[in-house]
Amino acid sequence: MNRAAQLWSKNEIDCIRERAIHMEKNGTVDDQFLDWIRDRGLFKMFVPEQLGGRMADLPEALRIFEESAWIDGSFGWTVTIGAGGGFFVPFMEPGVCQSLFSEPAAVIAGSGYPSGRATAVEGGYRVSGTWKYCSGARHATMFTANALIEGASDDAESADASPVMRAFTFMPDQVQIESDWDAFGLKATDSHTIRVEQAFVPAERTFSLVEPYGAYQHPTYRYPFPAFAAATFAAVALGIGRHFLDEAERMAAGSRDAWHAVKPERVAFTEQLIAEGRCAYEEAARKFMFHVDMSWRELKELGTVTEESEREVSLQARAAAQSIRAAVDSIFPYMGMGAIMEHSMLNHIWRDLHTACQHTSLVSFQ
Structure with a gap:
């Protein structure tokens, strides 16, 4: 995916990742990182500016979700789910919205x-x-x-x-x-x-999601909700998958000498698998965002998303999640015994990806 404008410094990314295993054990994202999310307005990404929100276009938001999930799965999921609630704003009584969403921490x-x-x-x-x-x-x-x-x-x-x-x-x-x-x-x-x-x-x-009040207008609010949900979760899956590929490359580079000494062919074999996984990620992300961007242009030009485009976005969201999961699973068995330990970063990422891909929006029943 094309990268969103850089929201996070390298020091912040490193800090979140260093705490990832600890956060997993605690079952919650650190308060410090929740404050970072709030400070950047990410929980209010789909909240109108007049309510103190960020009000992002959907394609921009998906790139931010992918980037956040690339930092850490739970962190990215927290950003995505928190932001998604803003989709309800136009369907809620305007006075209630003013009361509930105006505070900076609203989520x-x-x-x-x-x-x-x-x-x-x-x-x-x-x-x-x-x-x-x-x-x-x-x-x-x-x-x-x-x-x-x-x-x-x-x-x-x-x-x-x-x-x-x-x-x-x-x-x-x-x-x-x-x-x-x-x-x-x-x-x-x-x-x-x-x-x-x-x-x-x-x-x-x-x-009710079929009874908008009309007080707040933005194209995102007219986007079909099933496709909206599938797209947001697919962005998370792609981000987690990209993190897995980065971590696999890092582990393979660090193990190259040891692997070569015991089984020389293992180095090239594993590196090839990772390269193929990278290609699968790029292709899945490209096709997914192509259809999202096309549906967004359609929405802005026609005022609606056609049923065909809605189906295609949902289809490509599921296909992207399935593709990155398959790519990751093709690599995981070759990463050694360290990868099966729950305290290892690669294991942590692998489990996050499989959990995200279990969401019904990303599972095809056809």
Whole structure:
């Protein structure tokens, strides 16, 4: 991918990477690095400037996500998930947006899965539910989650009508965080389960992704959400994969003499695999960003993204993730016993990549 404008100094990159294994053990990104993210406005990348946001075009944001994930997987995932919540701004009541997003530290954690139940009451709703995998739970200033409204349906005349789903915004004091994120990768993302019990949510703090208010206008807000989500996660996977290739090159260079003494052919064989992996990364990133850029031009010129372009972006996002994962897996077995140790950087990166690629947006079911 073409590199985003350099956001991080070499000293900052080295600092984050030096702390990566410690952050993994602690299960969270260091507060110092969260402050760096906030200071650069990355959690507010899709928040309008009038709310103190950065309001980036999607292609620019994807390059930043890739760059952040290249530094460290959990760090990049934290940036990406935190930024992604800004996509909800145009669908939220403008006065609520002003209240919730104007503070510099504003960031959403939550879930799109409708595993909650809501009951209409005077002035709003009572909501109960449990939502898994809410990345950034410990530093979120607000939480959003989907719930089904009891007694409501999209067609009151039909017995087969679907229940109405709506998104609800909770304040931190309404949410219980269950520290249950025990995946083998992306460990420092605070991707825990959240629970609410009979939390009152005013009607104005609810929203639907098919009902924009129109107060905030930007092309990113008109981008189809499934393709938006797939593209952001693909950028993370590509960044982690690029970091793996860099680390594999470093390890191979440091082991060259030892490998040559025992098995001379191993050096050229492994270096060739890494070179092929680099080519796979470049090709996957090129094709992915080509279709993203094309869809972005289409959006700006026509005011919409065609269904064909939307499908192609989602397809290329999945293909990019699968390609870099396959390239990494072709190299990993040849990196020696050190690579299987959890404390090694290469192992850390490998696990992060496989965890990121497990997201349903990057898995093809066809």
